[in-house]
Amino acid sequence: MDATFWALMPPVVAIVLALITKEVYVSLLIGILAGGLFYANFNVLDALETTFTIMGERVGSNTNIIVFLVLLGMLVALMSKSGASRAYGSWASRSIKTKRGALFATAGLGALIFVDDYFNCLTVGTVMRPVTERYKISKAKLAYIIDATAAPVCILAPISSWAAAVSSYIPADYSHVNGFALFIQAIPYNFYALLMLWLVFLVALTGRDFGPMYRREQLAIRQEPPRPETAPEGRDRPRGRAVDLLLPTACLIVTVVWGMAVLGRRSCREAGLALTASNVFANTDAPMALCFGRSVTLLVMALLYIPRGVMSFSGFVEGFLDGFKLITPALLVLTFAWGLKSFAARLDTAAFVRELFDGQETLT
Secondary structure (H helix, E strand, C coil): CCCCHHHHHHHHHHHHHHHHHCCHHHHHHHHHHHHHHHHCCCCHHHHHHHHHHHHHHHHHHCHHHHHHHHHHHHHHHHHHHCCHHHHHHHHHHHHCCCHHHHHHHHHHHHHHCCCCHHHHHHHHHHHHHHHHHHCCCCHHHHHHHHHHHHHHHHHHCCCCHHHHHHHCCCCCCCCCCCHHHHHHHHHHHCHHHHHHHHHHHHHHHHCCCCHHHHHHHHHHHHCCCCCCCCCCCCCCCCCCCCHHHHHHHHHHHHHHHHHHHHHHHHHHHHHCCCCCHHHHHHCCCHHHHHHHHHHHHHHHHHHHHCCCCCCCHHHHHHHHHHHHHHHHHHHHHHHHHHHHHHHHHHCCHHHHHHHHHHHHHHHC
């Protein structure tokens, strides 16, 4: 269909509603339905049929992403259920003596987990929340530090899910451009990520807050400190130690990097490319490597937890369900975002924007 002004309406509807209602799921869904109505010329039945067909197709074509997100949720849930996260937090609380130290430790841990930003957010948030609560750091500031380190670190790390994804965006007909080498060369120009990391550590060093963050911090200071968590009684009483978090995390990083290298080398051989580091990581399958790394890490956690009595076998299996529940919000957002993107493509939104700017260039 021809690109018109109405091609912009689905994303505009979703963004405006999200800003007004602060409800992401409903806003994205309404944006998708708006796209379906425009695409079906306001035929409600056709719009609904097209909407669910497109969303089903998008979910099917992104199964690998869904699988590794579910595996990620399982990892984080098992670390929490075993008591490993709590044990690491207790160890960190004994080692950290000041509020500034708690802020630096949160930012530093976020900078160390560079393989995947979502794993970064879930792990750092679970581990450092007891530490920051002890020093009366607000949840808003904890969320800011986590968010401001996770994505910037991953987009700057040469070996990460983001590096592989960005490298793969180079069109196939640009055979003279190496995606991984281009990613490396672009790191000094990634001003947002560099400035955000600098700002996070500057805020941690100075302890200065302003605006809504200052008010949140003042409110957290006046609140009563949380009571220490007590381990529940029963067969699955958490007995994990700090090593039960550190060892699986190290295993995940090593196996993901190794998986990316193996898959990249195989792709290079099939394409007849030289086995250089840039070619290997530019042609790897990052989602598959992440799935492989998380699967191996789950096996290592089973061997680490069950024989030592950290968790029972039934408790370990229940952790799978807890992990799926944990990751459900992210899956909903992804599914709705894929649907919105599909309607943007069918309504030729990109073509309309391109024609709009081409027209402005012609006038100038």
